Amino acid sequence: MNISKTLLITIAATCVALLGVALYLQLGEGMLPCPLCVLQRYIFLVIALICILLLALPATVRKTGSWIGAVIALAGVGVALRHLWVKAHPALSCGVDPWEVALNKAFTADLIPVLFKADGMCSTEYEPILGLSIPQWSLVWFAIFALAFIIIARINKKAAERNVFGKSR
Numbered sequence: 001m002n003i004s005k006t007l008l009i010t011i012a013a014t015c016v017a018l019l020g021v022a023l024y025l026q027l028g029e030g031m032l033p034c035p036l037c038v039l040q041r042y043i044f045l046v047i048a049l050i051c052i053l054l055l056a057l058p059a060t061v062r063k064t065g066s067w068i069g070a071v072i073a074l075a076g077v078g079v080a081l082r083h084l085w086v087k088a089h090p091a092l093s094c095g096v097d098p099w100e101v102a103l104n105k106a107f108t109a110d111l112i113p114v115l116f117k118a119d120g121m122c123s124t125e126y127e128p129i130l131g132l133s134i135p136q137w138s139l140v141w142f143a144i145f146a147l148a149f150i151i152i153a154r155i156n157k158k159a160a161e162r163n164v165f166g167k168s169r
């Protein structure tokens with residue numbers, strides 16, 4: 001198995017594990033997800049699905065898909081940064097706002113409410129996990145995933161070039 005496929009499997013497994021941690025924190029520790037938490041959950045799920053899809057595609061398509069994955073991971077960075085900004089300015093909490101209403105009316109919130117229903121407030125302070133807050137951990141993981149997708153795109157670009165040049169000789 002080549003390194004890009006190994007990275008895709010690792011990213012997908014990590015995203016699923018992070019969603020599992022989110023469920024544990026919600027159900028086991030009573031940490032209710034806010035609208036920005038739910039958005040981050042959606043992004044982790046989309047990243048995992050992209051990885052699974054890319055595993056079945058050839059290297060030439062995998063390169064483009066990896067760039068799409070990088071953009072989505074960077075969107076996750078943006079959501080995590082917004083979450084951190086809201087936590088730094090608690091008076092501007094994202095509580096009952098259009099995001100919460102829209103997220104809670106999405107079919108996925110009805111289908112899997114335990115994962116996709118926003119019940120908490122963005123400004124709620126929870127105990128840090130290994131020194132970082134949940135949005136800080138999300139920021140770290142989204143940045144790692146963006147970097148990994150860029151690496152995968154570069155690897156697959158080189159593989160695609162080898163295939164093109166190898167066939168033309």
